[in-house]
Amino acid sequence: MEITQRTIQQAQQGNSKAISQIYETYLQRIYRYVAYRVNDERDIEDITAEVFIKMIEALPSYQITGAPFEAWLYRIAYSRIIDMRRKRTRHPQEDLPERMASEQPTPEQNVLDEQADHELRSAFSSLKEDDQNVLYLRFVEGKTHKEVAKIVNKSVTAVKATQHRALTRLANLLGQEKMRHYFRGDHD
Amino acid sequence: MTKKRLDFKQLADYLDQKEAESDTTEHDDNPLVQVAYRLQQDRMPQLSEATRQRIDARVSEAIKAQKTIRPRSYRLPMLASAAVLIIVLIFVPVMSASAVPGDLLYGTKRLIERAERAAAPILNTEAGMYLRLAQRRADEALILLERGTFTEELINESLDNLNQVTSTERVEIGRAIQVFTTLEYVVETAIVLNLNDDADTMREVLSDAPVNTLIPTTPPTMLPTLTATMAPTTSATPTSTPEPSITASTTVTLPSTVPVSPSSDTVLQPTERGFIDATARVNVRIEPRGAVVTVVNPLTTIEILGQNEDGSWIQIELPDGSRGWIVERFVTIGEAPQPTPMRTPSVGDEHTGNSDECQRPGANCNVTGEPSELPDNIPDTHSEEQPPVQPPANPPDAPPANPPTNPSDNRPGG
Numbered sequence: 001m002e003i004t005q006r007t008i009q010q011a012q013q014g015n016s017k018a019i020s021q022i023y024e025t026y027l028q029r030i031y032r033y034v035a036y037r038v039n040d041e042r043d044i045e046d047i048t049a050e051v052f053i054k055m056i057e058a059l060p061s062y063q064i065t066g067a068p069f070e071a072w073l074y075r076i077a078y079s080r081i082i083d084m085r086r087k088r089t090r091h092p093q094e095d096l097p098e099r100m101a102s103e104q105p106t107p108e109q110n111v112l113d114e115q116a117d118h119e120l121r122s123a124f125s126s127l128k129e130d131d132q133n134v135l136y137l138r139f140v141e142g143k144t145h146k147e148v149a150k151i152v153n154k155s156v157t158a159v160k161a162t163q164h165r166a167l168t169r170l171a172n173l174l175g176q177e178k179m180r181h182y183f184r185g186d187h188d
Numbered sequence: 189m190t191k192k193r194l195d196f197k198q199l200a201d202y203l204d205q206k207e208a209e210s211d212t213t214e215h216d217d218n219p220l221v222q223v224a225y226r227l228q229q230d231r232m233p234q235l236s237e238a239t240r241q242r243i244d245a246r247v248s249e250a251i252k253a254q255k256t257i258r259p260r261s262y263r264l265p266m267l268a269s270a271a272v273l274i275i276v277l278i279f280v281p282v283m284s285a286s287a288v289p290g291d292l293l294y295g296t297k298r299l300i301e302r303a304e305r306a307a308a309p310i311l312n313t314e315a316g317m318y319l320r321l322a323q324r325r326a327d328e329a330l331i332l333l334e335r336g337t338f339t340e341e342l343i344n345e346s347l348d349n350l351n352q353v354t355s356t357e358r359v360e361i362g363r364a365i366q367v368f369t370t371l372e373y374v375v376e377t378a379i380v381l382n383l384n385d386d387a388d389t390m391r392e393v394l395s396d397a398p399v400n401t402l403i404p405t406t407p408p409t410m411l412p413t414l415t416a417t418m419a420p421t422t423s424a425t426p427t428s429t430p431e432p433s434i435t436a437s438t439t440v441t442l443p444s445t446v447p448v449s450p451s452s453d454t455v456l457q458p459t460e461r462g463f464i465d466a467t468a469r470v471n472v473r474i475e476p477r478g479a480v481v482t483v484v485n486p487l488t489t490i491e492i493l494g495q496n497e498d499g500s501w502i503q504i505e506l507p508d509g510s511r512g513w514i515v516e517r518f519v520t521i522g523e524a525p526q527p528t529p530m531r532t533p534s535v536g537d538e539h540t541g542n543s544d545e546c547q548r549p550g551a552n553c554n555v556t557g558e559p560s561e562l563p564d565n566i567p568d569t570h571s572e573e574q575p576p577v578q579p580p581a582n583p584p585d586a587p588p589a590n591p592p593t594n595p596s597d598n599r600p601g602g
Contacts, residue, residue, distance in 0.1 A: 014254060016251050016252075016254075019251050019254070020251070023247055027235070027240070027243070028235055031233070031235045031239075031243075032232055032233050032235075035233030035235075036232075036233055041239070044233075044239075045239050045242060045243060048243055049242075049243045049246040049247060052243075052247045052250070053246065053247060053250040056247070056250045056251060056254050057250070057254070059254075116226075117230065117231065120226055120227070120230060121230075124227075135227060136227075138224075138227075139224050139227035139228045140227055140228070140230060140232065142228070144204075145200060145204070157197075160196045160197060160199070160200035161196045163196065163199070163200060164194075164195070164196030164199050164200070164220070165196070167199070167220040167223050167224055168220060170223045170227075171219040171220055171222070171223045174223060174226075175219060
């Protein structure tokens with residue numbers, strides 16, 4: 001569900017019902033976005049709450065331009081994540097989220113899958129921020145190239161190029177041997 | 189399924205195609221597609237209920253706090269309103285000053301004038317205010333005249349304001365007369381151009397204007413000069429034809445020092461009576477081509493005292509005893525005819541053009557409505573003294589009082 005312009009305008013005028021509606025609509029998405037890129041549960045919670053608090057403060061000056069409202073929220077979340085990383089010099093691979101294990105219990109036979117997830121997140125976290133952004137929105141959130149372009153405020157072509165570069169880098173990190181064959185053009 | 193190397197566009201198209209076909213990329217040989225598939229299959233982080241409640245609580249507080257903060261969007265309209273108000277208060281009065289009836293800002297101009305009227309008694313500036321209003325109405329009438337329309341109401345309102353001026357102290361006589369002459373110019377020109385349907389009424393209104401009482405009848409600087417230069421001349425005409433032989437339509441032709449021939453049709457007596465033969469007021473000057481000291485109404489009875497060397501100027505004495513020089517062609521010997529199509533002159537109706545501007549020696553300033561406005565009786569033989577009538581579009585050459593071409597440029601005190 002998306003938010004209408006009218007709801008946004010009401011929220012800008014301080015209508016708490018409209019603000020709540022926006023919050024309900026985007027809470028899960030913003031939480032996932034943050035959680036996919038930040039490992040610490042407390043950081044995820046703080047950043048998610050801060051995104052909406054910042055949204056409430058800045059709503060009166062928000063200008064409706066036709067771009068999706070969530071793009072603005074993603075940008076707030078993105079800048080908060082960057083801020084948090086600047087403050088903390090923690091290595092991204094240090095602690096992968098335990099919540100993944102606790103909130104979604106792994107079947108007994110999924111130990112290998114869990115390892116694979118760990119490997120994937122680890123590699124993903126080592127990508128550039130812009131690359132992470134595009135890959136997350138494209139494949140985790142399942143957005144089209146055009147939607148991603150609007151959210152990250154780039155052209156569709158730039159998104160496609162970023163996508164290619166990021167997938168190549170990720171593939172390299174996940175299976176370097178295979179990728180060497182691929183880039184040499186070897187065929188089975 | 190592809191294992192071939194894809195560039196970024198091919199990869200994007202390939203992934204789009206797979207998504208459109210809901211085709212799984214799990215077994216695709218392309219490693220990039222495989223990585224994309226892994227990302228798609230990655231488990232999404234889930235928001236726990238406890239975490240959600242904590243976030244809800246923090247956001248709810250922020251929503252409550254937001255209610256006490258005035259939205260920033262209100263500040264811009266307030267600033268814009270303040271800017272508009274400043275513009276209105278500063279620029280509109282300036283811009284509306286030159287507005288005339290029919291203009292967009294004329295209503296604003298009148299509104300501002302109401303405020304001036306209300307404030308004048310408090311500020312003790314009533315005289316100046318009435319004079320200013322009179323001048324504005326006269327200027328507006330002049331502008332409208334240039335546009336080819338005549339508005340009687342403006343004339344009447346200007347005269348009403350002039351009337352108020354006379355009842356106050358500290359009157360600026362020169363300015364009042366200037367306003368009056370502007371009104372005369374407008375009325376007479378409107379008559380010439382057939383813009384004024386009720387010419388006689390307007391002339392009567394002007395002749396009855398209380399501004400006449402402002403005009404001094406005897407300029408103090410005139411008499412000594414006239415006495416010194418003209419007395420011998422007037423005594424040099426001992427003979428003349430009997431007075432009954434002089435007709436009212438005969439124009440004086442006077443030699444300056446030679447006695448008038450008895451055989452002449454027109455004989456000058458030492459103190460011959462005559463009258464002003466013009467359709468509007470005529471300047472009386474301190475000496476031939478000298479400064480204007482007063483004006484005299486048409487048909488005013490005068491005493492002829494003498495003339496200059498070439499006979500083009502006549503020295504006269506007015507009914508009030510003042511003396512001066514007048515162009516010869518405006519003087520006719522004899523009694524003034526009755527009745528008159530023009531406004532009837534009366535005692536004390538001589539208007540003195542002693543405005544500051546016209547007091548300057550050699551100033552080419554015709555103080556009041558004089559024959560220059562009326563082409564019928566003004567041959568262009570003394571253009572320096574009596575310029576011919578001009579169309580209203582170019583008034584500075586024509587009007588007797590030099591009414592400003594653009595009154596707004598010349599308006600005192602706004």
